[in-house]
Amino acid sequence: MLQVNLYQDEETGRKYYGPILCCDLCKKQITDLNLALYKWQNDERRNPVHGTFCVLHKGKCDEVHNQTYNAERWPWNEATTLLALLINNSQGKSEKSQDLWPHLVEHYCPDEQLEGVQQVAGRILKDPVNRPPSVNDLAV
Numbered sequence: 001m002l003q004v005n006l007y008q009d010e011e012t013g014r015k016y017y018g019p020i021l022c023c024d025l026c027k028k029q030i031t032d033l034n035l036a037l038y039k040w041q042n043d044e045r046r047n048p049v050h051g052t053f054c055v056l057h058k059g060k061c062d063e064v065h066n067q068t069y070n071a072e073r074w075p076w077n078e079a080t081t082l083l084a085l086l087i088n089n090s091q092g093k094s095e096k097s098q099d100l101w102p103h104l105v106e107h108y109c110p111d112e113q114l115e116g117v118q119q120v121a122g123r124i125l126k127d128p129v130n131r132p133p134s135v136n137d138l139a140v
């Protein structure tokens with residue numbers, strides 16, 4: 001589940017709100033997306049059932065979920081793909097829509113990761129044929 005926390009900068013005292021992900025089973029914050037996944041329930045025709053989306057810690061929380069529900073009806077994906085897929089699926093098509101990826105990199109990418117972003121972009125532009133599969137290529 002998505003939640004909003006109130007934080008306070010220790011140096012400036014400035015308060016700000018920040019969205020966080022919490023496990024839908026244990027309710028604890030997910031602090032490393034590499035250690036989480038998301039799931040949704042499919043009906044008998046393999047169509048997603050709205051309102052069943054959940055985020056879980058890998059390991060014990062996922063195991064408990066699998067023991068509680070029919071795991072075959074609950075496809076999953078790595079939580080590390082969640083934000084990218086949301087961005088790609090939420091890009092507007094109107095003239096007023098901005099390109100979200102450049103906006104996000106410009107405003108939210110930590111300085112220490114900008115060089116890595118630049119290297120990936122340069123590599124893709126030089127050799128688009130060998131680009132890794134799209135994050136939208138979720139097997140069905």
Ligand SMILES: [Zn+2]
Nearest residue numbers: 023026057061
């Ligand atoms: Zn958990």
